[in-house]
Amino acid sequence: MDYDYDVLIVGAGGAGLYAALEASRTGKTAVLTKVYPQRSHTGAAQGGIGAALGNVEEDKPEWHAFDTVKGGDYLVDQNAAVILAEDAVRAVYDLENRGLPFSRTPEGKIDQRRFGGHTRNFGEGPVRRACYAADRTGHMILQTLYQQCIKSDVAFYDEFFVLDVMLDGDTPSGLIVFELATGQIHMFKAKVILFATGGFGRMFKITSNAYSNTGDGPAILARNGIPLMDMEFFQIHPTGIRDMGILITEGVRGEGGILYNSEGEAFMKRYAPTMLDLAPRDMISRAIMTEIFEGRGIRGTRKIDDYVYLDASHLGRAKVEEKIPDIADFCRTYLDVDPAEAPMPVQPTAHYAMGGIPTNVNGQVWTGEKVYPGLYAAGECACVSVHGANRLGTNSLVDLVVFGRRAGQHIAEYVRNAPQGRVDKDRARWWKDRIARLKSAKGSHPGEIFDSMQETMMEKVGVYRTGSEMEKAVSSLQKLRLDYEHVSVHAGAENFNAEVQTVLELGNLLDLALHTAASALNRQESRGAHTRDDFPDRNDGDWLKHSLSTLKDNQISFQYRDVDVHKWEPKPRVY
């Protein structure tokens, strides 16, 4: 046995680090990360973390929970939403107390600003709920949690890429891991494993996601027979930098930024008369695409790559530099646009996986029928579900700190009496052979398959979807998965062979792309981010349920699970 721990955390973003801090109080814990911890994608989150502190105006966790449920188009599990909103307050205070440098009110409290879909008194009007640290809130969360891990001497294995999980029945017994520096395959033994591997937006062509967001956790568990939940719901954020997809935070609109079409019209008044530019993301993405398809994009091409303007110049230079300094820097660097003077060209960008590994509110992997003892997931790779069909802005950071922390606390208790399962040495040998085969084959470079997958997903499984196009996407992806069998690694080196990792990441993305496209084709209604022109209405009678997808022999099959709607009855979703 190479390594022996009680608890293994896969991923060093906000969820993984928070879980590690908590779990390491009782169990011997290690964090495995394929990048260095400070490089994790949590650091790219910009605008804020929602918590009903009520520091600048009255607010209540119950309102936050309701907004989350309505924002998710009632596919949110309501018990989980209530926990999310209540724990958010505790988690934000805990982070502040551990050093997080939030922006402050004149009284010296944590300042709060507006974000899309955050309302007072169940939808009456906008409320200031997003706690923020300029426009680098995620960076501060990541740094603070990493600093705390250093303080607590948490063990890290940097640039260790997890290939597979070993299960003894329903219990995890360890991981099989590729060490980038040496090319060695290691076995890590453990009683508890938590996946916190983040999102998988790299399956799309235009995305705000990092290169490392390849969905390794969900893909690994899915290959081991665990179904994935609600994979059809992928958030396309309305405001990415034109052609590049780099995110422009919703905080820009929270501070008063306005969207304009080519006719100079502030078009959101036609789509969300109450909340205007602070309507939820799915509605704004659809509004932008509708403007573009009707010829009112800035270029007027009616094509998917047209764009609109997001204007913040009326806020004045001082506010732009104080509230959104990083955004201003991005725009100057990549667009030669100074947002204090001119509008920013934006288009929708693939942003956030609302589906993923199904878990309960303690982070345990849970299919609805059974819990997998000792196996946990948290953060974007998990589906609790608190985002349902559309995630509200700031709720990603809330999700990862609340459920990363809760999972860690649950692990700290569970691990005291947890059994150690049998490890399967043949699996490590199988992976060694797999990588040797990749290196010895004379196949093609992965570039074309990457491009083809990303274009297919962007065009056919994007903001607007139709049955016939999604059918084409599913069959294209099935073919790409077959082509993928002939991809090989051209560099034979043992040390720092990133090509091995890239090719295996592509395999993970292809699996998840097929889950996503097939799940979207399967769901015959429109709900939240999933909008079909052949089924334009929400259909609670048939589809108020979570979908659980399983991939076997290049085909996806489905099971379903009820949504918890014990508190608020589903209603039409208007803003």
Next chain:
Amino acid sequence: MQIELKIFRYNPQTDKESRFDTYKVDVDPSDRVLDSLMHVYRNEDGSLAFRKSCAHGVCGSDAMRINGKERLACKTLIKDVTQSEGDTILIEPLRHLPVQKDLMVDQSEFLSRFKKVSPFLIPEEKPPENGEYIQSQLQRDAIDDATKCINCGACYSACPVLDTNPDFLGPAALVHASRFIFDSRDQGLDARIAILDQPNGIWACDNHFECTKVCPRGIKITKLINLTKREIKKRKGE
């Protein structure tokens, strides 16, 4: 347009010495240097080793030297280096850190210096029962610049002091020390003085400003170091 990438190559396990490989790449002038590296890696030469992740300047993975200057490959546009510096782009690894392979450098020593300065909040009092520490906007402003640091290592590579004194703590670690020293909630100055108040600690910095010039996050690093020096002198009653 077509450009030439002249890239530093070295695998210490197999190569006796380093070399430069040249690749011709078709690019759009508004592409990032990282886009051109990705093109080479995915379609031409998968053996090329470099780090990258977020691709928009906030994760710090792809710090490298581009035409002799420390920059993030994802924040450097092709047109910005070709217009002023010609159609060949020279790409090398960061300095002052051992090359692991090609453009990848070993960061363990760099990170161990970061960890030495106790880069975490050391509060004097127990946190409030149910709420936040009160911190004024002015107090918060005092740490704003330092909190931008992504530990990419550009400043460490550009620092001329490290050329002659490899034991110097380095600018990045000093930025993180100042991040906490000037936080109104922190009381850890005395603990950090033990590390900073040394010949190879903060006093080895002699104000070349190279770190400030290359910082991709625009942090006024030299200024922070000087403010910290003043704070230490004040604490020691000098």
